[in-house]
Amino acid sequence: SAVISQKPSRDICQRGTSLTIQCQVDSQVTMMFWYRQQPGQSLTLIATANQGSEATYESGFVIDKFPISRPNLTFSTLTVSNMSPEDSSIYLCSVEIGGVGDTQYFGPGTRLTVL
């Protein structure tokens, strides 16, 4: 398994501003993922972030809105740009740990409220 931390744990932001969320892992991992979870909903994959390459975005998510950095094998950031109230969600990072079943482990999440 892996120990994953996220900063901030929660934030309240004004419309039109941007927020950068950090994800730190206690071991080196190749694959990191960013998800969005809207209130009462399941998880939606935003993008896959592999170290040394550009992030791969899922349909409906674009780099200009959700730029991602992956500077090394233990760290990644997701920025939510030009926020609107519709961006209010929980943002989760996860890592894939090799071994049995391609399992992902999740961070505690960042609860974002946009006013």
Next chain:
Amino acid sequence: TQLLEQSPQFLSIQEGENLTVYCNSSSVFSSLQWYRQEPGEGPVLLVTVVTGGEVKKLKRLTFQFGDARKDSSLHITAAQPGDTGLYLCAGANSGGSNYKLTFGKGTLLTVNP
């Protein structure tokens, strides 16, 4: 696009009752994971199943992977209030650099004392 249909979406039961949550798909998955999520926290892995027909037990929880690796179930025996939470199933493809998890919509379980 792979889809996972999870049911029921909501479940409210009394302490001591049994329950089963289902995940079904028309797609084959290389593995399937079950997670439990409590309010304000990230999903916590319960189990990963990888072999068709596999059954895994975790105390009062029994997980089964379908023979064709397209469906899975979670059975909880004698549910307790501490079992309350959002249960998520997620299927993995084995696409190498295209690897990703497909999540079901979740089952919100409430166990009343």
